[in-house]
Amino acid sequence: MKVNGKCHCGAITYEATVDPQRVTICHCNDCQALTGSAYRVSAPAASDSFSLRTGSPTIYVKTAENGAKRAQAFCSTCGSPLYTYAADGDVVSYGLRVGCIDQRRELPPRQQKWCHSALEWSMDIARLPRRDRE
Numbered sequence: 001m002k003v004n005g006k007c008h009c010g011a012i013t014y015e016a017t018v019d020p021q022r023v024t025i026c027h028c029n030d031c032q033a034l035t036g037s038a039y040r041v042s043a044p045a046a047s048d049s050f051s052l053r054t055g056s057p058t059i060y061v062k063t064a065e066n067g068a069k070r071a072q073a074f075c076s077t078c079g080s081p082l083y084t085y086a087a088d089g090d091v092v093s094y095g096l097r098v099g100c101i102d103q104r105r106e107l108p109p110r111q112q113k114w115c116h117s118a119l120e121w122s123m124d125i126a127r128l129p130r131r132d133r134e
Helices: 029-035
Strands: 004-008 013-017 023-026 041-046 051-054 057-062 069-074 081-085 093-097 109-115
Touching: 004 093, 013 041, 013 057, 013 093, 029 041
Parallel strands: 023 109
Antiparallel strands: 004 013, 013 051, 023 041, 041 093, 057 069, 069 081, 081 093
């Protein structure tokens, strides 16, 4: 599926092809801290399908629990997390942050990972009171 993405302020834009069947939710502690939320939703894109159209993201390299180094690309103006990739080798694929993809409504998660560190309340929010806008 062809997608277009951008940061909140629009300074950085990209195009890519993703597999909607491989969209995941990650509950790891790093994803919680890097998003400032309960989890992160990502869609993988092969490196040869990814094209940065405008702007240049800032890169922060984190070391995962298993020692792997992951580059985290974000907009230095608005702070939007855009994508990630392996920082310690050739870039094979990108993990696109679904919240920055224009077609995000068409990319429901298909799997959850790192559930042992999930915030228990994040696993069932369906019964919370809802408002359409505020």
